[in-house]
Amino acid sequence: MTSYPLLLSSLDLGFTTLKNRVLMGSMHTNLEERGDWNRVAEFYAARARGGAGLIVTGGMSPNAEGGVFPGAGGLFTDKDIENHQHVTGRVHAEGGKIVMQILHAGRYAYSPDCVAPSAIKSPISPFPPKELDGAGIEKQIADIVTSATRARQAGYDGVEIMGSEGYFLNQFLVTHTNKREDEWGGSPENRMRLPIEVVKRVRQAVGDDFILIYRLSMIDLIPKGQNWEEVVTLAKAVEAAGATIINTGIGWHEARIPTIATSVPRRAFSWVTKKLMGEVSIPIITSNRINTPEVGEEVLSEGCADMISMARPFLADPDFVNKAATGRSSEIAPCIACNQACLDHTFAGKLTTCLVNPQACHETEFDASPAESPKKIAVVGAGPAGLSAALTAAGRGHWLRFLIVLIALAGN
Amino acid sequence: MAKQVPGKEEFHGLVAWYETMVEKSSIDLRLNTEVSEGDLLATDEVIIATGVTPRDPQIPGQDGPNVVTYIDVLRHGAPIGDKVAVIGAGGIGFDVSEFLVTQDSPTEDLEAWKAEWGVGDPSETRGGLRPDGAQPEAPTRAVTLLQRKAEKPGRRLGKTTGWIHRATLQMKNVQMVSGVNYERIDAQGVHVSDGANRENLRLIEADAIVLCAGQVPERGLADKLEAQGIACHVIGGADVAAELDAKRAIAQGFEIAIKL
Numbered sequence: 001m002t003s004y005p006l007l008l009s010s011l012d013l014g015f016t017t018l019k020n021r022v023l024m025g026s027m028h029t030n031l032e033e034r035g036d037w038n039r040v041a042e043f044y045a046a047r048a049r050g051g052a053g054l055i056v057t058g059g060m061s062p063n064a065e066g067g068v069f070p071g072a073g074g075l076f077t078d079k080d081i082e083n084h085q086h087v088t089g090r091v092h093a094e095g096g097k098i099v100m101q102i103l104h105a106g107r108y109a110y111s112p113d114c115v116a117p118s119a120i121k122s123p124i125s126p127f128p129p130k131e132l133d134g135a136g137i138e139k140q141i142a143d144i145v146t147s148a149t150r151a152r153q154a155g156y157d158g159v160e161i162m163g164s165e166g167y168f169l170n171q172f173l174v175t176h177t178n179k180r181e182d183e184w185g186g187s188p189e190n191r192m193r194l195p196i197e198v199v200k201r202v203r204q205a206v207g208d209d210f211i212l213i214y215r216l217s218m219i220d221l222i223p224k225g226q227n228w229e230e231v232v233t234l235a236k237a238v239e240a241a242g243a244t245i246i247n248t249g250i251g252w253h254e255a256r257i258p259t260i261a262t263s264v265p266r267r268a269f270s271w272v273t274k275k276l277m278g279e280v281s282i283p284i285i286t287s288n289r290i291n292t293p294e295v296g297e298e299v300l301s302e303g304c305a306d307m308i309s310m311a312r313p314f315l316a317d318p319d320f321v322n323k324a325a326t327g328r329s330s331e332i333a334p335c336i337a338c339n340q341a342c343l344d345h346t347f348a349g350k351l352t353t354c355l356v357n358p359q360a361c362h363e364t365e366f367d368a369s370p371a372e373s374p375k376k377i378a379v380v381g382a383g384p385a386g387l388s389a390a391l392t393a394a395g396r397g398h399w400l401r402f403l404i405v406l407i408a409l410a411g412n
Numbered sequence: 413m414a415k416q417v418p419g420k421e422e423f424h425g426l427v428a429w430y431e432t433m434v435e436k437s438s439i440d441l442r443l444n445t446e447v448s449e450g451d452l453l454a455t456d457e458v459i460i461a462t463g464v465t466p467r468d469p470q471i472p473g474q475d476g477p478n479v480v481t482y483i484d485v486l487r488h489g490a491p492i493g494d495k496v497a498v499i500g501a502g503g504i505g506f507d508v509s510e511f512l513v514t515q516d517s518p519t520e521d522l523e524a525w526k527a528e529w530g531v532g533d534p535s536e537t538r539g540g541l542r543p544d545g546a547q548p549e550a551p552t553r554a555v556t557l558l559q560r561k562a563e564k565p566g567r568r569l570g571k572t573t574g575w576i577h578r579a580t581l582q583m584k585n586v587q588m589v590s591g592v593n594y595e596r597i598d599a600q601g602v603h604v605s606d607g608a609n610r611e612n613l614r615l616i617e618a619d620a621i622v623l624c625a626g627q628v629p630e631r632g633l634a635d636k637l638e639a640q641g642i643a644c645h646v647i648g649g650a651d652v653a654a655e656l657d658a659k660r661a662i663a664q665g666f667e668i669a670i671k672l
Binding site for chain 2: 064103127148174196218219220221222223224225226227228231256257258261262263264265268272275290292330331332333334335336337338339340341343344347348353355358366367368371375377378379380382383384385386387388389390391393394395396398399
């Protein structure tokens, strides 16, 4: 009997089973672009070892024009596949499962070569996109399919197709960004055609026994976004097209409503996912501001979703699930949703790490293993710096002579 | 202190985690203790993490009864009037301003938060935006946020979160004034002028003034030890004050400890 019976229960997908209901959501760490694949592998392996039921990688581009920024990673060559095999091999060796996210940024691509359904610049990008013609759209589909088949070659357990947050596929869904008058625009049916085609053709290419998560924008939080009827219609079509799981996307990046910042209430959007429960028969994942096992269990027990996604909490503590499963929840280093070392770094082109856990993405760089010869250490001051030093030193077997919370300096 | 700020409640969890981990460790925690050199000499390594003290902005009149610091407000709950001038628009000035204009934190109340930001139901409106837009609670105080730098207030806040803090204060009608010199403080408020030539001398009326004018390293103990030739590692705010930068402080504490 565990304290989190739903969170820690397995999820049968037919051809495979996930060991629990905790997804490590996709995060762009900038690690993949650094080329140190041992480091990338250890980052994910540590989270697999820590018990994550399923891991999603950072977004990989299907082609150059779809990359979030020029040079964004993807499976373009045999060498890329080999590099990613290193990651999947290490994750599997730890008993984990991992799917690769395919992210086509569309007009959010930070590049003058970006493409979109219509030539409308995003308010958060300096580059106006090029409107795709019919052949251009077919090329994008083909590139996404190729990316998925290469992911399978690379040993991934599946792919997540990024269809939310205002990226390429999401841009086709709404008249805010799609002014087309051909079969890819106009009516709701036409606007949904691209994401459905993508899911259908990816499924055909990868076979039945491969996880296909579709990340579906359930509340766009922009004017002229989708209405609920369109969301439900899309979800059903995505299921029919061959998706294994639907994951929740909340808000476009250009939305003027915070969706993941620390001031957003915990599980602020689980009610949105709940609206979709019962509309499809495949499992649904909910997301955003879930950061403790208690909140995760609560979300599942209220029937808001079949599984929960957490991303940043796995930076703060790779062992989140194992600690929850062994009665050590209070020892889980908490994600405070500050964004200071993850998203703020990513958007500044720097490597992600974590305010709470400086070892995140530096797993192979920093060695916090036991010290050879224990020392007596005094730490004066129990603010963040002092606590971090004291706990790290104590964890390495040093004898913490004292950690002092100071009120006054002697003789001062 | 951060956990007192509306929208920063997650810091409670971080503090609780540190308490748990210290309790479960071999650390000999001594609260509210004075330190003597003798104590420190009995150890192999000394780490000084004494933090920061507020920078003295040296504004004439800052010793008046209507002037408090952010520590008085956030840690000691100092009573504050209805019309407030906040001096310094760094992260702390923004936090204090949010604290001063907010009665109940919307982060603790989902429906209030949705109203605050205009989140509706996608079954009713496209995109799930409320048809009547954002409906923030009225501010509990009239706050003017002042800064010396002639740049957009909050420009140096977090890349992905600064806009949220700016939007929050705008929704609460916080007046932001950049590029001012603080001439003096008196019972009426803060007298400021513009630019290097100190033009346009004027009064920002306020019945309370909160100083958030930066920090300096608290190096009292570190300097004393160094003067006596006792080696120590100085980390966190005691090393570099800048903003109250927990990210840097935690990373530096960690990196020192893995080298010992």
